[in-house]
Each structure stands twice: as structure tokens, then as C-alpha cells.
Amino acid sequence: VYQRFCYFKNRSIPCPPLPSIFLGHLPILWSVKSHAEQLRQWTQQYGSVYGLFEGIRPMYVTSDVAFIEEIFVKQFHRFPIRRLTLLNRSIGHKLSNVFSAGLLSIWRRQRRILTPTFTGAKMRRLLPTVDTCVNLFMDKLNTVPSGSIFNIYELYKRLTMDVICRCAFGIDTDVQNDMENQNIYMKKVAEMFAKNHELTLLPRMYRVTSHTVFGGICVLLFKLKRLITTNESKLQANVWLLEHMNEFVQQRFNKTETHKPTSDLLQLMMNAVHSDKDMLTPTELLSNVFVVLAAGFETTSTALAYCTYCLALHQDIQEKLYQELVEHWCPDETNTYDIISSKLTFMDLFVREVLRMYPPVPQVVHRQCTENTHVAGHDIRKGTLIQIDVLSVHYDQELWGPEPVNEFHPERHLQKRHPLAFLPFGAGPRTCIGMRFALMEVKLCLAQLISTYRILPSSFEDYKLNITEQLSMTPDSVCIKVEKRITSSSH
Ligand code: HEM
Known part of the structure; x- marks a missing residue:
């Protein structure tokens, strides 16, 4: 154990003081309000490459773009996987999806099969469905009394849930009208994000011991707990969802034999399953359906929430976006996808x-090393984790100057930057597969919103967000006021 804790010392890599011999730096990371902010603080103290311990497992934290490029792109084959969570290890490779796949061969096959589902052409086909959901969202907004303060983040959560349910599975959950959260899928997904199950006792024990025999014992205990939990409502939300998605996918398989196929992500994935000679097994398909639901919900609603906060805060930028929309936006046209992806250039810089x-x-x-190697002069052992300190990269004055990095300045993206300087969707071959879909949804919604309303902050003084981090960095709320724009067509 002592030798383990000398890992960084032997390599002359700085490391914050250890709070616990058994848990490593995890007690600090588990107790802070924001994991990402803590890493950033340590980076300011210890530099762009430093070490932490998860239990006794070493984890590099880096914000050095050359180092990141080496791991995420150039030596990807030696760093192809993420850390396996207790849930993923317990359900095993058979149920792995493109996000959780812990074997390079499985990930590569799944990613190859799923990639065609997310091309520009497929997004174009899905756009009318997203548009239907955005129109419902606009109807909801229309019921908000002019000038009253409300939390738009709540509406965005419903919107993105609606979008993902319709686009992924072709089901209308009526979730945007369900203000009491009666919809069971909405309830379960909200529960999944409200509580990070990875922070409950067993997953924590697993994280500390994952690469020792005790990790295996945690897996056994988890399976045992699952077996003796007969009450459905007590099931962890993600386990519940996974089991119910199964029924849904099965129904669709049966339906396809008798009905004309629908155009949604599930159908596109099912087509991919049928057409590829390597195939996705039905359980893998199920698992990927689940991951699309999980990955597409909170990320996109949170992105929309931050966009709205920035609109409220920067009235001049909002006006510029509005002028671009006056020039190019015509929501009734059939080429909406082309407008979104190529005409709204300032919107792109803004997002x-x-x-x-x-x-x-x-x-x-983050990535896990699967083979001993050298990266930028550091020798890295198999099993080691590499966590990227994204905030330090995104707020690096050298990468993002000359305008101060704390200032909101969309035009800075006009200048060519280091390819690894912008990481909201990750990087390299394992970057976010749903990026195109997310951007289409965000831009479509913002275009409708800004062309109809002026967004105002709830107060012009001290208008700040309270951001916390469980699985993602989310604001508690984004409170705004809206004012209908007077356009020639509204007279
Ligand atoms: C603004 C919205 C979104 C953000 C910020 C986001 C961010 C990310 C990030 C940071 C990763 C990890 C990439 C890496 O490790 O290099 C990722 C992976 C992934 N995302 Fe997204 N995402 C968003 C929306 C979506 C949507 C809408 C979907 C699905 C429809 C999706 C599906 C996935 C999947 C399947 C992966 C795993 C890819 C792989 O391992 O091959 N994401 N996302």
C-alpha cells in the first residue's frame, strides 16, 4: 500500500495532502459542492498535471492540452475506456452500451453501428419531431403572465424529456402538460439525476476498492441486494428504467413485424441492428436505448438553462441574436435544418x-489506461485514471485570450484555437455521439424563444446562478421574466 501511495512521489508529480489512507482523496471530492471546481482549485495550486488517489488507485488530473491530445487522440488505443461503475460492472458486458462499454472491441463495434443514427441527414429527419415539442414549449411559455418571474429550467426539463421520448422511442408522454410530475418515466429520470446513486454506500465502497478483490465482493453484494429487493418502487431509478425499457423495446420489435416502421432513434438503431453483419444483440440495443434517454435529458436541458441565463445577462448579445434571426429565421420553411446548421452563425458562436x-x-x-505507456515524459501504468480538469482548460487565458476568459465573448470562437481547448462534448474517437442532436435541439429552441420574446433577468442586481454538481453541473434554477416582442406580424 505504501508503495502505491508513492506512485506520484516517485514520478515527481505534485499531489495534494492525503486526507485518508483508505479512501485517498475521495472524501474531499465527495463532500465538496462541485467536483469540477475542486479540481480547478487544485490545478491553481499544483499546476497542469497533478495526482490524486481514488482509494489506492492513482488518478492523474490534467489541463495540459498536449497531454490531453496524447491520451484522447494519439494514444486512444491505450486509453479507450471510462471508469467502470458498480452498476455497469454488475450488469456485465452483455448489457454494456456505447457509453459504459469497458472493452475496446465492444465499444468499437457498438459505436460503428450507432454512428449512422446521428448523421446530419438523420437529424434532418428528426427535426420536425423536435419542432413539435418546441412548439408545445412555446405554448406553455405563452401562459406565463408577462412580467412575472418564473424558473425556465423546469420547462426545459420537460421539453427535453418530451423530445427524447418522442425522438428516441416515438412515444408522446404528454410530459410538458404534466406539471405535477405524474408521468412515471419523468419521475424516474428526475430521480436518477436528483440523486447520484454513485454516491451511496455500496458504489462508494466499490469506487475505493474497484481494482482489488474487495471490488468483486461489492459486486456480489449489489447483486444480492437487487435479488432481495422485491418492491419495485425501491429499485434504484436507473435499474427500474433499464428493466422497463426492455418491455418497450420488445413491444416495438413485435410491432415492426406488422406496422410500417416509424422514424425515430430506436427505429434507426433497430435498422442498424438488422443491417450490420456484426449486429447489436437485443440486450445491447436495450442498453443503448437507455443511455440515449439518460444522456439526452439532463445535459441538453442544462445547456438550454445556461444559454437562457447568458441571454438575460447580456442584453446586447441577445439583441444581436435577434437581428440574425430577423434576417434568416423562417420557421415555416422546410429547410430549417440548413438554417440552423449553416445560416445562424452568431447563434453558433453564442452556444x-x-x-x-x-x-x-x-x-x-476521463479515461482509464489499459496498457503501460509514456505520455509527455510521464510513465503511466495500466489501470491508472486520467481525469480532465475541463474548467481549467476552458478558462485558460493562453488558450482563449486575448479577451479576459471570465468575460462572455462569443466572437472569441471565430479565432482558430487548439483542437483540445474546447471540451464540453469531450474529445477524440469517444467524443459525445449525440452532439449534433443536442445542438439542433438547443438552437431550434433558442431561435423560437428569442424571435418571440425578450428575455430579462429576474433582477438586474446580483443576477447569479447557484451551481452544484452531482452527475452534472446544474443551476438550482434560472429565474427570468419574458416580454413578448412586437413584430410587424403581431400587429
Ligand atoms: C448539450 C448536451 C450534451 C453534452 C454537453 C454532452 C456531453 C458529453 C460528454 C462530455 C461525453 C463524454 C465524451 C468523452 O468522454 O470524450 C458524452 C458522451 C456521450 N454522449 Fe453526450 N452530451 C450531450 C448530449 C447528448 C445527447 C442528446 C445524446 C444522445 C442522444 C448523448 C449521448 C452520448 C453518448 C452515447 C456518449 C458516449 C459516447 C461513447 O462513449 O462513445 N449526449 N456526452
Whole structure:
């Protein structure tokens, strides 16, 4: 154990003082309000490459773009996986999905099969469905009395849930009208994000001991607990969802034999399953359906929430976006996808700047080493974790200057930057597969919102967000006022 704790010392890499011999630095990371902010603070103290311990397992934390490029791109084959959680290890490789796949061969096959589902052409086909949901969202907004303060983040959560349910599974959950959260899927997904199950006792024990025999014991205990939990409502939300998705996928398989196939992500995935000679097994398909639901919900609603906060805070930028929409936006046209992806250039800069300042899921950007190697002069052992300190990269003055990095300045994205300087969707071959989909949804919603309303802050003094981090970095609320714009067509 002592030798283990000398890992960074032997390599002359700085390391914050250890609070616990058994848990390593985890007690600090588990107790802080924001994991990402803590890493950033340590970076300011210890530099762009430093070490932490998860239990006795060494974890590099880096914000050095050359180091990141080496791991995420150039030596990807030696760092192809993320850390396996207790749930993922317990359900095993058979149920792994493109997000959790812990074997390079499984991930590569799944990613190859799923990639065609997310091309520009497929997004174009899904756009009308997203549009239907955005129109419902606009109807909801229309019922808010002019000038009253309300939390728009709540409406965004319903919108993104609606979008993901319709686009992924073709089901209308009526979730945008369900203000009491009666919808069971909404309830379970909200529960999944409200409580980070990875922070409950057994997953914590597993994280500390994952690469020792005790890790295996945690897996056994988890399976045992699952077996003796007969009460459905007591099931962890993610386990519940996974089991219920199964029924849903099964129904669709049966339906496809008798009905004309629908155009949604599930169908696109099912087509991919049928057409590929390597195939996704039905359980893998199920697991990927689940991951699309989980990955597409909170990330996108949070991105929209941060965008709205920035709109309220920067009235001049909002006006510029509005002028761009006056020039290019015509929501009734059939080429909406082309307008969104190529005409709304300032909107693109705006969204990028929001995601630079507020990356929704920085913790996810990490890799595990699967083969001893050298990276930028450091020798890295198999099993070691590499966590990217995304906030330090995004707020690095050298990478993002000359304008001060704490200022909101969309035009900074006009300048060519280091390819690894912008990481809200991760980097390299294992970058976010749903990026195109998320950006389409965010931009479509913002275009409708800004062209109809002026967004105002709840108060012009001290208008700040309270951000905390469980699985993602989320604001408690985004309180705004809206004022209908007077346009020639509204007279
Ligand atoms: C603004 C919204 C979103 C953000 C900020 C975001 C961010 C991320 C990040 C940081 C990663 C890890 C990448 C890496 O490790 O290099 C990731 C992976 C992933 N995301 Fe997203 N995401 C968003 C929306 C979506 C949506 C809408 C979907 C699905 C429809 C999705 C599906 C996935 C999947 C499947 C992976 C795993 C990819 C792999 O391991 O091959 N994401 N996302």
C-alpha cells in the first residue's frame, strides 16, 4: 500500500495532502459542492498535471492540452475506456452500451453501428419531431403572465424529456402538460439525476476498492441486494428504467413485424441492428436505448438553462441574436435544418461560448489506461485514471485570450484555437455521439424563444446562478421574466 501511495512521489508529480489512507482523496471530492471546481482549485495550486488517489488507485488530473491530445487522440488505443461503475460492472458486458462499454472491441463495434443514427441527414429527419415539442414549449411559455418571474429550467426539463421520448422511442408522454410530475418515466429520470446513486454506500465502497478483490465482493453484494429487493418502487431509478425499457423495446420489435416502421432513434438503431453483419444483440440495443434517454435529458436541458441565463445577462448579445434571426429565421420553411446548421452563425458562436463557460458534464471527460505507456515524459501504468480538469482548460487565458476568459465573448470562437481547448462534448474517437442532436435541439429552441420574446433577468442586481454538481453541473434554477416582442406580424 505504501508503495502505491508513492506512485506520484516517485514520478515527481505534485499531489495534494492525503486526507485518508483508505479512501485517498475521495472524501474531499465527495463532500465538496462541485467536483469540477475542486479540481480547478487544485490545478491553481499544483499546476497542469497533478495526482490524486481514488482509494489506492492513482488518478492523474490534467489541463495540459498536449497531454490531453496524447491520451484522447494519439494514444486512444491505450486509453479507450471510462471508469467502470458498480452498476455497469454488475450488469456485465452483455448489457454494456456505447457509453459504459469497458472493452475496446465492444465499444468499437457498438459505436460503428450507432454512428449512422446521428448523421446530419438523420437529424434532418428528426427535426420536425423536435419542432413539435418546441412548439408545445412555446405554448406553455405563452401562459406565463408577462412580467412575472418564473424558473425556465423546469420547462426545459420537460421539453427535453418530451423530445427524447418522442425522438428516441416515438412515444408522446404528454410530459410538458404534466406539471405535477405524474408521468412515471419523468419521475424516474428526475430521480436518477436528483440523486447520484454513485454516491451511496455500496458504489462508494466499490469506487475505493474497484481494482482489488474487495471490488468483486461489492459486486456480489449489489447483486444480492437487487435479488432481495422485491418492491419495485425501491429499485434504484436507473435499474427500474433499464428493466422497463426492455418491455418497450420488445413491444416495438413485435410491432415492426406488422406496422410500417416509424422514424425515430430506436427505429434507426433497430435498422442498424438488422443491417450490420456484426449486429447489436437485443440486450445491447436495450442498453443503448437507455443511455440515449439518460444522456439526452439532463445535459441538453442544462445547456438550454445556461444559454437562457447568458441571454438575460447580456442584453446586447441577445439583441444581436435577434437581428440574425430577423434576417434568416423562417420557421415555416422546410429547410430549417440548413438554417440552423449553416445560416445562424452568431447563434453558433453564442452556444459555444455558453458551453465554454458552463460545460454541463465535465466529470465524464476521463479515461482509464489499459496498457503501460509514456505520455509527455510521464510513465503511466495500466489501470491508472486520467481525469480532465475541463474548467481549467476552458478558462485558460493562453488558450482563449486575448479577451479576459471570465468575460462572455462569443466572437472569441471565430479565432482558430487548439483542437483540445474546447471540451464540453469531450474529445477524440469517444467524443459525445449525440452532439449534433443536442445542438439542433438547443438552437431550434433558442431561435423560437428569442424571435418571440425578450428575455430579462429576474433582477438586474446580483443576477447569479447557484451551481452544484452531482452527475452534472446544474443551476438550482434560472429565474427570468419574458416580454413578448412586437413584430410587424403581431400587429
Ligand atoms: C448539450 C448536451 C450534451 C453534452 C454537453 C454532452 C456531453 C458529453 C460528454 C462530455 C461525453 C463524454 C465524451 C468523452 O468522454 O470524450 C458524452 C458522451 C456521450 N454522449 Fe453526450 N452530451 C450531450 C448530449 C447528448 C445527447 C442528446 C445524446 C444522445 C442522444 C448523448 C449521448 C452520448 C453518448 C452515447 C456518449 C458516449 C459516447 C461513447 O462513449 O462513445 N449526449 N456526452
